[in-house]
Amino acid sequence: MQTAAKSHIQAIDVWRRYGRGKGAFDAVRGVSFSVAPGELFALLGTNGAGKTSTVELLEGLAAPHSGEIRLFGDLDPVADRARIRPRTGAMLQEGGFISHLTVRESVEMWAQLTSRPRPVREALETAGLDHRADVMVRNLSGGEKRRLDLAVSTLSHPEVLFLDEPTAGMDAEGRHATWALIRQLREGGTTVLLTTHYLEEAESLADHLAIMHRGRIATAGTVARIVADHPSSLSFGLPARWSGHRLPVRGTVRQQNGRVTVTTAELQHDAARLLSWADENDVTLDRFTARPASLEEAFIRIAGQAGNQEETA
Template identity: 80%
Template structure:
């Protein structure tokens, strides 16, 4: 079996171009990814990284300038849209609802356009909106509109669900409730691809993720795989000793009396430092150990540190 056998979503060397002539801009530049059945795959990136442009290609809302996309094995999201649509759900950044309809009327209208929809009351319950059924859309908060988007996106019991910034505008309670709904859908076998700005969201939900930068995938894998490529840090105040005395394999830098050790062996270097300090009666003031994190990996990608690291000679 190859890596893409049985894939729910497969993209290979996909490009998306805007404009013509001298005004062309490639928002997506050679993106390749595979999402397997029942998997939750997250796309991270700063504003303008190409996340939404990529998702719109996968959904069939635009034709790629170059490359190949397939859903459910061999279906093209554009030419086979009629066969794909009943099996997928999509939560876009903007729902485009009619402002003077109520929440219930909105879901009822979409249910009439959906093959084998779940009951309206069930959809509203799942999205946490049963207490807002008679409220007009124009009077909903931003977070409540996102919940309404989610209610509509999950009406058809989708096999594949696209979620573009699903918790944007939600308060902490609404965000965590939405996370639980997404987990429940995945446990029932739904394959989910989501974009998000929230690193905590990706860490909490994703089986695998990719970090996009300037239209490309700069890093991908599980959280642990991505984090493994980034160093941990030790930090402490040091007086009466030089950084050259420190028994660490990592790189030690002193600034304003405080030392930062960058290391790929956090536990070993931390243990060595503490034993050395005990034996030499040295105080490591406000000693802290910080493991590598998704946040640091994201920052390195966003600031171009990863690209610089790749270009440096071995």
């Protein structure tokens, strides 16, 4: 882990508890990670994993039950909120806009509450809402409201930006446009912490990520490292006369209902061995597919393994 002096965001053994006594529930349980300046860090997890609870602690909306959080090296999000707030932006899961104001009026109102805001027109153009400036908030689609949230959260050119499910409710076009904006912010030096349910989003944007499950971090690292820890697969059908035959692969073989699945850490080599064997023996491998390891598969395996470990603990 990086030292606090080199991190824009650092969490050290952070816990968040709701309630008291026997009814208490720990939503965040010993979470630790750090985010370097200019880095985009993604928090993934199943529903109820603790992502939003963690982000709220980082934003200073609540103090941790135990553990330590530091922003910009040595600032406490709660105790030093007045010093931190002008340097950060936050996009919550749900915005608190007044429904009968227009988009432009909403941004103008927030600009009056923001230190050194960018021009309202620029904020609207950046979020792709300039053509909807005179539309009332209540008439926006769900995706457009998320863009309005983004316009407001980036008004101050924040050094650190928290994005909680930033593309929820957006169509594919809006999602990709938002990704482009996030990349632009990161390239400009903004440190971004992102929570998302879209694995493609994390895979496309994140420098590093962590997968949370039941309040803990199950694994963390680059997308490439996390994916590399999980196997690839080959799938094909075999003629009945070859069923049960030993295949020339090093991976784990499973046969069911005429389909064969090979789980392997050597995708290229096992695929080559199988195709060569099939050619030599005049065997047709029906609907042969080769699937490299993906973040989605890693996520599903990690969530499942973490759940099984807790149930048997």
